[in-house]
Amino acid sequence: MPIHPVPGRRRFIAHAAAFGALSVLPSVPVLAAPCGDAGSRSWIPSDAFLAELPRIMQAFAVPGVGIAVVEDGAVAWSRGFGVANALTGAPIDARTVFENASLSKPMFAYLVMQLADRGLIDLDRPLVRYRRPEYLGDHPWLALITARDVLRHSTGLPDWRKSPATEKLVPKVKPGTRINYSGEAFFWLQLVVETITGQSLDDSMQAHLFAPANLRDSSYAWNADLAARSVHGQRAHDRLDEGVPPQVLREQWSAAQQVAPRWGKLLSAWKYEDAERALPEVMALAPPGLVMWPGDILANAAASLRSTVQDYAAFLSLMMTRPQRASWEITEASRLAMLTPQITVPGRWTEKGLGWNMEQTRDGPMFYHSGSNSGIFKNFAIGDAPRRRGIVVMTNGGSGSFVHQRVVRAATGYDLLSYDL
Template identity: 25%
Template sequence: MNRITISAIILLTLFAFKTEAQLKTLSGAQISTEKLDQFLAKQMDSLGIPGLSFALINNGKVVYHRAIGVSNMETKEKVNDQSIFEAASLSKTLFAYFVLKQVDQHKLDLDTPLYRYLPYPDIAKDERYKLITARMVLAHTSGFPNWRHSDQRDVSLYKYGELFLKFTPGTQFAYSGEGYYYLAQVIARLNKLTIITLDPLFQKEVSKPLKLKSAWFSGNKNITQHKVKGHMNGKPFDKAWPTSFPEQDSTWFEAAGGLHTEALNFSTFLIALMDGKGLSKNMINEMFKEQVQLDKNSPHFLYNGDTAWGLGIAIKPTKYGVIYEHGGNNGDFQSGFKINKTNHNGYVLFSNCDQGRTLNTNIGNLLSQ
């Protein structure tokens, strides 16, 4: 073997080592590509996760990406880079960004009661709803239940499917998709649109500027062609579209949980968010600022360690910096992300089954070391 060949081998070895060493956790500690590959493979096997779209962000760039597994456990069709997943409640963070763009454009004020833009007949019998603002909705202090058809209600006051308030708006924290539904209708009204015609505006004002090639809140041919199959209890689950209302279908702009995307595109958004791209400095500060502190009995504190909520995002202090995060659960699709603004590290994952929350917890623990 000549000197040139030996030198080439040494350089390739050094390059490979350098590539692995560049992967970092949320805290900034090193983790190798091989270890992360092995971890994901073992987790998918032990948890029975069919498909996964995952991306790791280091210093504001995607340094590791995997689209692996199968779209459907019965057909064995492979997941690929074009595969589309339901983002579930990760939708809320991207929608919050969209809302704050409306504030920057002076179409909406964070603290103006929403009824002044659009009265809401669904809750009109409770005058307290007139206190609700966009800030309250995005910080989950509106008083609305998560969903009117599934949350416990006072049966002596409200019929099944009737919207209600759990408390006076602005006084407590209660996670709510209903608030996002109302706010989406307000945004549509302010732009002379409807819940069915709102997504093109989102594409124009958010997707196109941020170069999100695959991120939609309403159904289209791209989703139909590339969407993976959701799974429950290890089997494909027949659900046409994530819905929270009996009359809802894929034409609705579903702000709370209808986003369809994958890890590379959502990472692009997260990087833009950490960079403060597309929003005024004031709106970025509002998004990441503590809007409400969480009670220590809150499931978000007990399960995730979140101590506060910003606008569309949860806040978790750690010894190596503040982590901003959100999880998603549509049942047969579960997801999660975490970002560290201090070092611009983070990750996002999308899974097509009911074990994605456990995977998110386990990956979060690994990448928090």
């Protein structure tokens, strides 16, 4: 579904009371990062930096931040700062659910690799042999696109169509020849996974990853509990007295949620055909222009994941080097494939693995991804698999990328990796 930007308004600097609150999530005590190079020091932010973080948040008008750190292959530390809702003052706490935005993609990629390990999907078989959605156009290049192309962003498809209700989806360039970041490609692969498993996206994620990994606060869908615990966002140029700006996914889900109970089928169980059937009724309930096609009211592999920072850090830990893996986890070969460059494009400063970006640093390869929804929710996650460590930073402010850049720089010593897609 398109993650529509919303027009900005005047920049503001919020009151310190709105952004300075700190909530401690379950964690080990805060440790100062030891001296030394970035390859050996801890990634838990120092006391000195954490003391400065509320001021940084205030300067960039970011209401809330959640941070979680993986050390030695496990979640070792987490902390929340500020508020989940700038209007009510509800603090970030251990149960706060963030809008992950494009951090949704690596977690979905993990599910695809689980299915590949079980022989249920071939990464190099054209997607049209599994499922050809009716919204695809008539173009010979569509028959070349594979799951590997989707996960490494080489499908040639656009990120999102501007008018999905009327515009057919076709590649811009020949698949496998260029990097074209594409949410549309992930959504198509999601429909392929629906066909293979017979389940909705969220049901598949719950069965294969969330339940076995004990990610109890993660979902690609929506319900009353998630609504109550999810952050509200604030754009960089909004004033607090002008109210909370439109939250695209939240408002679309809210309209669909009015239909789901009458059907006796939770939104988390909806597949594409359910969204198609519900579309006319939801469009009648929603504000004009909010819901345009079935993808607007369906869980979305590219963008609709919500989780706590602790859950996402626990997922990061699955990518780390370790001697033994549970039977439900991806194989070692698949883990390495996700963290190995999959396409060579001259002139690029970063590489694409399967679901992750890859970057060679002075201390070795790092995997990472950023996320941005509605110009409001800005997130970043990075991992060092050989050293079994990682950090995830999630925010609910339009200038959140300026905050997560500073967190990542202070914690890891790396700068260029933390950017905004």
